[in-house]
Amino acid sequence: MATGEGWLYLCAVRDGHSRRVIGYAFSDSLHIDMVEMALRRAVAFRDTDCSGVIFHADRGCQYTSAQLAVVAGELGVRQSVGRTGVCWDNAQQESFWSTLKTEFYRRHRFTTRAAATREVTHWIEDVYNRRRRHSALGMTNPVTFEQHSQAAKAA
Template sequence: MTEPNQVWCGDITFIWADTCWVYLAVVIDLFSRRVVGWSMSDSPNTELVAKALTMAYLIRGKPKGVMFHSDQGCQYTASKYRQLIWRYQLKQSMSRRGNCWDNAPMERVFRSLKSEWVPEQGYGSLDEAKTDIGEFLMGYYNKRRPHSYNGYLTPVESEARLAG
């Protein structure tokens, strides 16, 4: 990738909150590894991933022709989601079935989140999780956490250098 908004990728993970798992969908820009969209819910449904994609689409200025890469989870293959991809004029790409390495940058985001940020005992509520994880993704991860992929710049610094 030579600039932002060429390839985004997305995935879902789960976080413990109160007495149950809650689900987090994240979209990153592969150019800088910047988190550009996210959503949390108590259900891992198509609406969850659609909200994360819509956030990315709006935050990034409604770009056309972006390749969106994900696994073959039912949320990403649902007709409602594929229609959203079409409406936004994006292109869809999917990993080989059962191969998490095809979406390794997303797995890295989730590993960082869970090992560096999420409390060991989880969160007391979905609202608490949303607030704290939103700070991690849009604050710490994008603005303060250097990435080896970016030559040890943060995602925001990496994109700013290009705009330079």
């Protein structure tokens, strides 16, 4: 996203079941470290054994790097990338980016990267995860959907 100080990049990791953003990181460059930080935050947020968890991404060099393969192995996360020319593999994440741009980003101007980071974090945590209803989740928000799923699992 553009700011008065230059570009700010966001990497977001979402739970494919609940659509909740569970890890994210910002950077002023598209570097592998940003993806690593977002993935580590997602795993820490879930605070559970991640063996068998799949981290799906597109074919960008940040996602197919040796550095990220080492990190994924360390965390017990399996990597998956979409096939070239097949948009369906990454459709859920592309939907998130579209929602972020349409409902939030295009309505704001940011003078600094810090301001953009603060405002996008608020949008992710308070609006997207806790208030925005998703048709795929029965018109509930991701946090409520997870709470209902955990209650049903416990019962």
